[in-house]
Amino acid sequence: MPEHTFRVNGEQVTVEAADSERLLWVLRDILGITGPKYGCGINVCKACTSHVNGKAANPCAIPVKDLRPTDEVTTIEGLAATAGAELHPMQQAWLDHDVAQCGYCQPGQIMAAVALVRRVREEGRRITEDDLDGIRNICRCGTYVRIREAIKDGAARM
Amino acid sequence: MTGDDRDRRDLAGPRTARSSTGAQGIGRRRFLGYVLAAPTLATAAEPALAPEAAAAGAPSAADAAAAVPSPDLTELVDLNDVMTAAAWPTSNLIKVVVNKDGTVSFALPRAEVGQGITTSTAMLIAEEMDVPLDRVRVTLADARPELAFNQLTGASNTTISTYTPIRVAAAVARGRLLEAAAVELGAKATDLTLKAGVVTDLAGGSIGIGALAEKAASDEPRRVSVQLKERGEFTVIGTPRNRIDALEAVTGRKKFAMDLDVPDAGPTMVCRPPTLNGKVGSVANAEQVSGMPGVTHVAVISTGVAVRARTFGQCIDAVRALRVSWRPGSAEGKSDASVREELRDAELPLGLPPVTPSVEATFTFAFRSNSALEPNCAIADVRPDRAEIWSGLKAPIVAKQAIAAKLGLPPHAVTVHVTESGGSFGRRLFFDAALEAAEISRKIGEPVKLMWHRADDSRQGRTHPMATSRVRAAYLGKSVLSYRQRHTSVATDLSHGLGEVFTALAARLPVGDIGFSETFFQLSQSTPYDFGFHSRLLAETDKGFNTGSMRNVYSPDVTCARELVVDRLAAKTGKDPFSFRRDFLRDDRSRAALEKVAEAGNWGRAMPEGTAQGIAFHSEYHAVSAVLVEIDCRPETVGRPIRDGVTGPRVTRAVLAVDVGLAVNPRGLEAQMMGCLMDGIALTLTSSLHLRDGYFLEASWDNYFYTRQWNTPPELEIIVMPTTTGEPGGAGELGVAASMAAVACAYGRATGTMPTSFPLNHGTLSFEPKPTVPPVPASPTDGLDHVR
Numbered sequence: 050m051p052e053h054t055f056r057v058n059g060e061q062v063t064v065e066a067a068d069s070e071r072l073l074w075v076l077r078d079i080l081g082i083t084g085p086k087y088g089c090g091i092n093v094c095k096a097c098t099s100h101v102n103g104k105a106a107n108p109c110a111i112p113v114k115d116l117r118p119t120d121e122v123t124t125i126e127g128l129a130a131t132a133g134a135e136l137h138p139m140q141q142a143w144l145d146h147d148v149a150q151c152g153y154c155q156p157g158q159i160m161a162a163v164a165l166v167r168r169v170r171e172e173g174r175r176i177t178e179d180d181l182d183g184i185r186n187i188c189r190c191g192t193y194v195r196i197r198e199a200i201k202d203g204a205a206r207m
Numbered sequence: 208m209t210g211d212d213r214d215r216r217d218l219a220g221p222r223t224a225r226s227s228t229g230a231q232g233i234g235r236r237r238f239l240g241y242v243l244a245a246p247t248l249a250t251a252a253e254p255a256l257a258p259e260a261a262a263a264g265a266p267s268a269a270d271a272a273a274a275v276p277s278p279d280l281t282e283l284v285d286l287n288d289v290m291t292a293a294a295w296p297t298s299n300l301i302k303v304v305v306n307k308d309g310t311v312s313f314a315l316p317r318a319e320v321g322q323g324i325t326t327s328t329a330m331l332i333a334e335e336m337d338v339p340l341d342r343v344r345v346t347l348a349d350a351r352p353e354l355a356f357n358q359l360t361g362a363s364n365t366t367i368s369t370y371t372p373i374r375v376a377a378a379v380a381r382g383r384l385l386e387a388a389a390v391e392l393g394a395k396a397t398d399l400t401l402k403a404g405v406v407t408d409l410a411g412g413s414i415g416i417g418a419l420a421e422k423a424a425s426d427e428p429r430r431v432s433v434q435l436k437e438r439g440e441f442t443v444i445g446t447p448r449n450r451i452d453a454l455e456a457v458t459g460r461k462k463f464a465m466d467l468d469v470p471d472a473g474p475t476m477v478c479r480p481p482t483l484n485g486k487v488g489s490v491a492n493a494e495q496v497s498g499m500p501g502v503t504h505v506a507v508i509s510t511g512v513a514v515r516a517r518t519f520g521q522c523i524d525a526v527r528a529l530r531v532s533w534r535p536g537s538a539e540g541k542s543d544a545s546v547r548e549e550l551r552d553a554e555l556p557l558g559l560p561p562v563t564p565s566v567e568a569t570f571t572f573a574f575r576s577n578s579a580l581e582p583n584c585a586i587a588d589v590r591p592d593r594a595e596i597w598s599g600l601k602a603p604i605v606a607k608q609a610i611a612a613k614l615g616l617p618p619h620a621v622t623v624h625v626t627e628s629g630g631s632f633g634r635r636l637f638f639d640a641a642l643e644a645a646e647i648s649r650k651i652g653e654p655v656k657l658m659w660h661r662a663d664d665s666r667q668g669r670t671h672p673m674a675t676s677r678v679r680a681a682y683l684g685k686s687v688l689s690y691r692q693r694h695t696s697v698a699t700d701l702s703h704g705l706g707e708v709f710t711a712l713a714a715r716l717p718v719g720d721i722g723f724s725e726t727f728f729q730l731s732q733s734t735p736y737d738f739g740f741h742s743r744l745l746a747e748t749d750k751g752f753n754t755g756s757m758r759n760v761y762s763p764d765v766t767c768a769r770e771l772v773v774d775r776l777a778a779k780t781g782k783d784p785f786s787f788r789r790d791f792l793r794d795d796r797s798r799a800a801l802e803k804v805a806e807a808g809n810w811g812r813a814m815p816e817g818t819a820q821g822i823a824f825h826s827e828y829h830a831v832s833a834v835l836v837e838i839d840c841r842p843e844t845v846g847r848p849i850r851d852g853v854t855g856p857r858v859t860r861a862v863l864a865v866d867v868g869l870a871v872n873p874r875g876l877e878a879q880m881m882g883c884l885m886d887g888i889a890l891t892l893t894s895s896l897h898l899r900d901g902y903f904l905e906a907s908w909d910n911y912f913y914t915r916q917w918n919t920p921p922e923l924e925i926i927v928m929p930t931t932t933g934e935p936g937g938a939g940e941l942g943v944a945a946s947m948a949a950v951a952c953a954y955g956r957a958t959g960t961m962p963t964s965f966p967l968n969h970g971t972l973s974f975e976p977k978p979t980v981p982p983v984p985a986s987p988t989d990g991l992d993h994v995r
Contacts, residue, residue: 050500067501067520067521069520069524070520071520071986071990072990073520074474074519074520074521075518077465077519078474078517078518078519078520079517081468083459083465083466084458084459084460085459086463086580086581086629087465087519087582088580088582088661088908089661089907090523090660090661090983090984091661091907091984091987092987092990092993093851093907093908093909094580094661094908096580101994102994104994104995105994105995106990106991106994107990107993108990109986109987109990110986110987110988110990110993111988111990111991112988112990115988115990115991124459125457125458125459126458126460129458136458140457140458144453144454144457147449147453147874147878148457149450149452149456149457150322150323150882151320151579151580151581151627151628151629151630151631152321152452152453152455152456152461152627152629153463153579153580153629153630154580154629155456155457164995178921181916182849182916182917182919183849183916184916185915186916187580187908187913187915189579189630189632189913190321190630190878190882191881191882191883191884191886192881192882193881193885193915193916193919194881194920194923195881197919
């Protein structure tokens with residue numbers, strides 16, 4: 050098996066895996082990082098949403114060979130550290146709005162939310178209702194309205 | 208208390224009896240409990256029924272018959288009364304434990320699937336013990352057969368059935384802590400106060416409950432009598448609280464079954480048949496697939512071909528590489544149209560046509576998926592003489608018994624751990640993955656971590672069955688004379704333990720020998736309106752499908768049909784939908800909730816053409832719910848572009864009012880109502896399975912259109928009505944039926960039609976079906992092209 054080197058949550062890692070092995074299974078089955086969840090395996094449900102170099106990415110659709118040694122993968126477990134705090138402001142907003150129900154989609158939702166806020170900020174604008182409508186992450190518990198409220202609140206704190 | 212409540216007392220003694228106490232100043236009702244023999248303080252409730260409750264006569268078929276012309280069985284006894292009565296005798300077996308670190312532990316014999324019962328349970332204990340909520344640790348109990356009917360999570364019954372026993376156990380613990388503190392502090396117990404987990408005496412001396420945990424323990428069981436707090440003394444129950452597991456959820460630390468690190472439990476998947484429940488004929492390349500990278504095992508099992516590998520990615524590759532010849536399944540050649548014909552053949556007659564004017568309609572409801580986001584999954588470690596299972600299970604005792612039987616092991620040799628579930632919606636009443644994982648682990652002799660692919664979960668997983676509902680309502684002038692509903696459904700599999708509950712209590716149920724599904728139907732359905740004579744019947748057909756209860760079971764379809772007919776009746780009798788309902792609702796609780804949504808939602812406001820309001824009502828689980836929605840059916844909204852998504856009409860505003868009697872955690876209740884609304888929107892507008900050639904076409908969340916952000920109402924208001932009965936009703940499923948119905952009614956009013964086929968978009972296939980061979984799609988490889 051070939052070796053692949055990249056960064057996860059601030060640390061350099063090297064794993065043995067087939068070139069085509071998707072990052073989701075490298076994280077979950079080889080590295081034991083279980084925050085990113087499986088919900089479809091075809092980049093539809095977005096439950097595995099994490100960050101690659103600070104932007105939202107879906108590990109179920111990334112062959113591990115595509116990662117370079119300098120690429121920084123951030124999962125929900127590493128999010129707080131990017132803000133240098135116990136909790137990222139978006140996580141705190143999530144707690145304050147009591148967003149989670151079963152919690153299964155929540156790591157992906159939070160990672161998607163943080164990336165959305167960063168993106169619109171880079172575009173020099175504020176989050177719109179259309180931006181929120183465009184979030185594809187499924188919440189089968191249907192806590193969509195609290196997700197929207199928490200994103201707006203979390204954005205104000207970021 | 209109404210006469211109906213008195214009739215119900217025998218079945219629900221512990222629930223209803225309290226409301227009869229105190230009013231005359233006789234003093235608070237006392238409950239019996241136990242201090243159990245344990246190293247630290249452990250307490251439980253005494254299961255004996257209250258004397259006045261036991262003395263009341265059980266309802267009987269004769270009582271029900273005497274109530275004609277409208278024999279609504281649920282007025283005498285409903286599903287929740289039955290489940291509560293069944294759970295009560297073993298309430299002494301669930302215990303509150305005080306630990307030396309000052310925490311309080313409770314292993315809840317129910318499944319947490321997102322509905323918030325670990326939080327509400329912790330609140331009950333915190334309230335009665337006067338300990339901080341964050342010191343209460345609620346975990347999920349392993350399967351415990353000795354609990355009999357007291358470990359089934361369903362019918363929104365958890366809080367209804369555990370409200371009293373858990374508080375009694377906590378109150379016993381509190382009393383015992385005070386006794387022990389009195390000895391330690393050299394004070395009279397009556398001079399002590401227990402607050403925030405610390406006992407304080409009049410002189411300022413204090414001791415924490417952790418330091419008392421051993422001192423308050425008992426070497427032998429002791430029976431004690433306690434009083435519970437009155438509602439006016441509550442400082443935790445009835446106050447909005449955040450979930451106790453929220454921090455774990457937002458940090459990724461919350462563990463679901465597939466997140467558990469069970470030694471050697473290798474990733475495992477199953478190559479499944481192209482048609483529903485097809486069987487393996489032969490495998491052409493098992494040896495070759497066994498040699499694929501990472502693959503450790505390939506084995507034919509009863510449901511397909513299992514593969515175990517180092518990673519799930521390797522499992523997906525192996526499943527896709529298998530060349531299997533398949534034998535036919537259980538729905539071979541069937542389609543939506545052919546099942547609709549079967550239903551038509553099974554429909555019961557509505558009786559002779561009425562001599563007065565009437566409204567009559569037939570509604571069709573497509574198959575729907577109760578897939579959760581966490582797919583079916585389980586870990587199994589089966590050894591020759593024992594087995595250990597980890598899975599999200601709402602009926603773990605039945606799972607344990609079935610797995611033991613399948614493995615040929617005695618039940619005590621099978622340990623079943625209940626894990627936190629990533630949603631249920633009815634799916635986790637069954638244990639398909641746990642049973643399958645046990646079979647695979649036995650076959651290959653290794654522990655397995657089994658995961659169903661999303662495509663498996665959607666195509667082979669359980670469904671809410673296709674159904675029709677036929678309604679006829681006769682009216683004259685401003686009166687409704689009769690209401691008949693005939694619900695006809697593909698059979699719903701209810702073989703998850705509720706059946707045993709009914710069997711055990713059969714002699715006490717006023718239903719006679721009408722069969723299990725009909726019993727469930729009659730115990731869960733009611734007509735909340737004063738419609739003269741009414742009757743409701745269920746007919747079932749075709750057991751060839753993998754079905755199960757889906758959140759709120761029969762009620763969404765039954766209620767949607769009824770509420771659409773109610774709108775027609777309103778039009779025929781010259782009233783608007785709100786005032787018609789208000790005038791015909793039977794009781795004040797119901798009217799209050801309906802009036803609340805009409806007021807908060809500004810019922811009757813002028814709206815542009817192509818948009819409209821809809822209003823609907825539903826009562827169940829000792830609770831009532833009313834929903835008002837506004838919908839936008841204008842072309843520019845219906846056609847708004849979303850990639851690979853169904854847009855369609857949008858619910859632009861929703862107002863829900865719920866009266867659950869007593870809301871233990873109003874914030875949690877609001878969350879459940881929000882979810883119920885999203886389910887209702889999906890059921891009316893977008894979500895269904897299409898059956899073609901013996902299989903379901905949907906294999907992805909972009910095929911099965913559950914509500915997404917772009918379908919979410921921009922404006923939502925949820926109103927928790929003030930406490931009425933003082934006893935908690937059910938909440939987890941309560942809002943689905945009225946939500947579905949309100950959206951349907953709003954659509955009807957916006958378009959000037961009465962929709963009769965659900966979901967509305969079922970006739971249009973909005974996606975390209977994925978192949979069935981191989982059964983699971985390959986994962987994409989272009990992920991880095993889409994970072995954003």
